[in-house]
Amino acid sequence: SQQGEEDPQALSIQEGENATMNCSYKTSINNLQWYRQNSGRGLVHLILIRSNEREKHSGRLRVTLDTSKKSSSLLITASRAADTASYFCATGLSSNYKLTFGKGTLLTVNP
Amino acid sequence: NAGVTQTPKFQVLKTGQSMTLQCAQDMNHEYMSWYRQDPGMGLRLIHYSVGAGITDQGEVPNGYNVSRSTTEDFPLRLLSAAPSQTSVYFCASSPGQGAYNQPQHFGDGTRLSIL
Numbered sequence: 277s278q279q280g281e282e283d284p285q286a287l288s289i290q291e292g293e294n295a296t297m298n299c300s301y302k303t304s305i306n307n308l309q310w311y312r313q314n315s316g317r318g319l320v321h322l323i324l325i326r327s328n329e330r331e332k333h334s335g336r337l338r339v340t341l342d343t344s345k346k347s348s349s350l351l352i353t354a355s356r357a358a359d360t361a362s363y364f365c366a367t368g369l370s371s372n373y374k375l376t377f378g379k380g381t382l383l384t385v386n387p
Numbered sequence: 388n389a390g391v392t393q394t395p396k397f398q399v400l401k402t403g404q405s406m407t408l409q410c411a412q413d414m415n416h417e418y419m420s421w422y423r424q425d426p427g428m429g430l431r432l433i434h435y436s437v438g439a440g441i442t443d444q445g446e447v448p449n450g451y452n453v454s455r456s457t458t459e460d461f462p463l464r465l466l467s468a469a470p471s472q473t474s475v476y477f478c479a480s481s482p483g484q485g486a487y488n489q490p491q492h493f494g495d496g497t498r499l500s501i502l
Contacts, residue, residue, distance in 0.1 A: 307488050373487060
């Protein structure tokens with residue numbers, strides 16, 4: 277069964293705008309990761325945030341984690357056409373060694 | 388540094404045929420896994436391995452076999468292909484013995500169609 281669920285399923289914005297994607301999950305986790313997938317390619321790791329962290333930054337990416345609400349958000353600032361991709365959250369639990377992926381958000385950045 | 392290499396990139400099979408999807412990594416990663424990606428379903432874990440000689444089932448293992456005789460290679464075998472196995476298959480690897488706390492390195496996938 278899926279642990280993480282992204283929202284919205286699809287998002288279309290103009291270049292230069294910010295994009296926010298959300299991820300909700302059902303059970304306690306140790307870590308949460310965000311990945312990007314360009315069309316026809318494999319997934320690329322963006323950020324890992326641990327359960328004792330609330331916010332993490334990487335370049336134009338900002339990830340927040342609220343364990344009390346079992347949710348995370350990914351913010352991409354000043355979006356570019358090259359950011360057009362699907363974005364997935366994945367939750368990790370130490371007891372089962374695995375990552376469980378959500379269904380993804382398709383982000384389209386229009387030039 | 389090639390990372391994770393999957394072959395073939397595309398394959399068409401007939402129902403009942405068998406085949407092996409190859410996955411190799413050159414990063415000396417202990418953890419390797421196979422996912423399938425279907426429209427609207429996200430990625431689902433098929434099998435995974437925490438090191439040479441050790442494999443375990445994921446979420447959707449039926450119809451697939453794996454083995455891990457070396458650190459570098461983790462082939463996925465379809466025993467008797469069925470149309471329901473039409474999908475895009477991704478192999479991933481990471482250091483350590485758990486995917487939950489390490490960034491995963493993905494290959495570019497094998498697009499498989501079963502007629």
